[in-house]
Amino acid sequence: MDTTQEHSEALDLPFNVFAKACPSRITLEHLTGRWGALTLGALYEGSLRFNELRRRVDGVSEKMLSQTLHALERDGLVHREAQPTNPPRVDYELTPLGREVAKRLIGLIHFVEGHMADVLDARRRYDETRGAL
Amino acid sequence: MDTTQEHSEALDLPFNVFAKACPSRITLEHLTGRWGALTLGALYEGSLRFNELRRRVDGVSEKMLSQTLHALERDGLVHREAQPTNPPRVDYELTPLGREVAKRLIGLIHFVEGHMADVLDARRRYDETRGAL
DNA sequence: CCGTATCCGATGCGATACTG
DNA sequence: CAGTATCGCATCGGATACGG
Numbered sequence: 001m002d003t004t005q006e007h008s009e010a011l012d013l014p015f016n017v018f019a020k021a022c023p024s025r026i027t028l029e030h031l032t033g034r035w036g037a038l039t040l041g042a043l044y045e046g047s048l049r050f051n052e053l054r055r056r057v058d059g060v061s062e063k064m065l066s067q068t069l070h071a072l073e074r075d076g077l078v079h080r081e082a083q084p085t086n087p088p089r090v091d092y093e094l095t096p097l098g099r100e101v102a103k104r105l106i107g108l109i110h111f112v113e114g115h116m117a118d119v120l121d122a123r124r125r126y127d128e129t130r131g132a133l
Numbered sequence: 134m135d136t137t138q139e140h141s142e143a144l145d146l147p148f149n150v151f152a153k154a155c156p157s158r159i160t161l162e163h164l165t166g167r168w169g170a171l172t173l174g175a176l177y178e179g180s181l182r183f184n185e186l187r188r189r190v191d192g193v194s195e196k197m198l199s200q201t202l203h204a205l206e207r208d209g210l211v212h213r214e215a216q217p218t219n220p221p222r223v224d225y226e227l228t229p230l231g232r233e234v235a236k237r238l239i240g241l242i243h244f245v246e247g248h249m250a251d252v253l254d255a256r257r258r259y260d261e262t263r264g265a266l
Numbered sequence: 267c268c269g270t271a272t273c274c275g276a277t278g279c280g281a282t283a284c285t286g
Numbered sequence: 287c288a289g290t291a292t293c294g295c296a297t298c299g300g301a302t303a304c305g306g
Contacts, residue, residue, distance in 0.1 A: 076255025122209025
């Protein structure tokens with residue numbers, strides 16, 4: 001048998017997001033947090049500079065983008081390449097691990113975007129039956 | 134050509150999470166929020182009752198689980214089935230749409246869990262080089 | 267251009283208590 | 287059992303200002 005990486009249920013394997021104290025839960029939150037998924041998604045197409053990224057991820061503040069990038073860099077998903085020129089130029093790109101994660105997030109994003117009509121319908125029905133009470 | 138559901142870049146198609154005002158962004162946040170992903174993941178294996186779910190998603194409070202379930206139900210990802218018995222019994226299960234989403238989230242979760250060693254290594258390296266400054 | 271520092275309001279979220 | 291209501295702290299997160 002091989003013990004590579006099957007689990008996540010109620011198993012006693014090394015990492016399990018469903019367990020309160022598991023570090024994988026923190027990392028999952030970095031990826032799926034409000035800006036994490038969008039940042040990784042934006043970088044999936046290629047390396048981007050700070051302000052390019054900021055324009056692409058519409059609505060993100062400098063503070064949050066910076067914070068998000070730090071967390072993702074620390075987790076080894078994003079690589080930061082600073083050139084000591086003037087004016088400074090900094091490129092962000094996905095690491096191989098980051099690409100894998102981003103690919104999955106993009107899949108999820110596309111799926112959601114493609115089914116928003118269904119979601120909106122469901123919401124309308126929900127609100128109608130509830131509002132009518 | 135078919136216009137089923139390809140997009141998400143800077144296209145002008147109906148829904149684009151990268152755009153600030155797009156409703157798809159809200160939905161994505163429901164899915165990927167702190168408890169959304171775990172709740173959907175837990176329900177992937179089958180229908181669960183409120184307190185079963187609560188035990189399974191370790192650390193979630195009644196309030197947040199309730200709130201999360203409402204959001205997911207409203208978005209049409211979770212179906213709530215209440216039986217008017219005493220004591221009351223309420224089962225939550227994924228809708229077909231919810232199953233699709235959950236499947237992708239589970240994939241992401243398993244990937245993260247399976248690569249936490251890499252992430253932890255990256256963090257250690259990051260913290261060492263930064264702490265040494 | 268690439269950020270960090272500070273202020274401060276909005277929201278998230280857990281703890282607790284209470285209802286059907 | 288399956289929730290809702292309320293409280294209060296903590297974190298999120300935008301706006302602004304400043305520094306390399």
